[in-house]
Amino acid sequence: MVTGLVKRYGSATAVDGLNLVADRAKVTALLGPNGAGKTTTIEICEGYRRADQGTVRVLGLDPARDVRALAPRVGVMLQSGGLPQAVRAGDYLRLIASFYARPVDPAGLLDRLGLTACAGVPCRRLSGGQQQRLSLAAAVIGRPELVFLDEPTAGLDPQARHATWDLITELRTAGVSVVLTTHFMEEAERLADGVAIMDHGQLVAEGTPAELTGTAGQLRFRAQPGLSTDSLLSALPGGTAAKESPEGYYVIEVQGRVDPQLLAAVTAWCAEHGVLAKDLRVESRTLEDVFLELTGRDLRS
Secondary structure (H helix, E strand, O other), X not given: OEEEEEEEEOOEEEEEEEEEOOOOOOEEEEEOOOOOOHHHHHHHHHOOOOOOEEEEOEOOEOOOOOHHHXXXXXXXXXXXXXXXXXXXXXXXXXXXXXXXXXXXOHHHHHHHOOOHHHOOOEHHXXXXXXXXXXXXXXXXXXXXXXXXXXXXXXXXXXXXXXXXXHHHHHHHHOOOEEEEEOOOHHHHHHHOOEEEEEEOOEEEEEEOHHHHHOOOEEEEXXXXXXXXXXXXXXXXXXXXXXXXXXXXXXXXXXXXXXXXXXXXHHHHHHHHOOOOOEEEEEEEOOHHHHHHXXXXXXXXX
């Protein structure tokens, strides 16, 4: 639990009065553009940085003061680095396992994450994706109650990404709490029980993926440019909006789900006006749509 968290670097405020709760035995995704304060927040929760203001409790303990008590109970996967470059992958994982009373079998975990063939390879010679998977293995080998995963699937191919997703789902099923940061909205939508979106160091939205995306729907079709959307709207039920997209689609936005009556009204209007509705499809708002609405489309450094 994070309450009123503030962290400054000189004159820059990285985290600005953040309040955040991650439920036990759930997957919580912390999202935000580059520079939003996600990694700083996670590093404070992990005990690697100290807060300037506010209260942070991890499994009921202060991560800065209670490091010894928390270390056996928490797994950490850093965004990058942390691996001893000269040590072989299998030796490193066996060493990490030796620190715990009841670790997961290192050989089985290497096999699970597709790393058996490179167990004898020094960490510096592993590919970026292999290093990511080894860092994930090190984070979960001690059977933690809580695991922090900072960009766990960055640089992974589709097969490795799905294997990682399966492992995260199994952790949650086993009662492990997972806090992850990611830039893959599909990943958050697929895995997370709760989502928190940060921007400029502040919380701008939180809820389940379903709560954040709502029930809003869209109906899209392609037609000749310059149609009268006012005329189209007059034929539709209230609570809708229409626009012509840069990609050449007409987009009907609905406050609620697209139902058969709306679809019939659109196709009837098209028939009456001699409009051939090409590529007609029904869509729902995604977490990426919500993310862009809240944080904008400008590039972040």
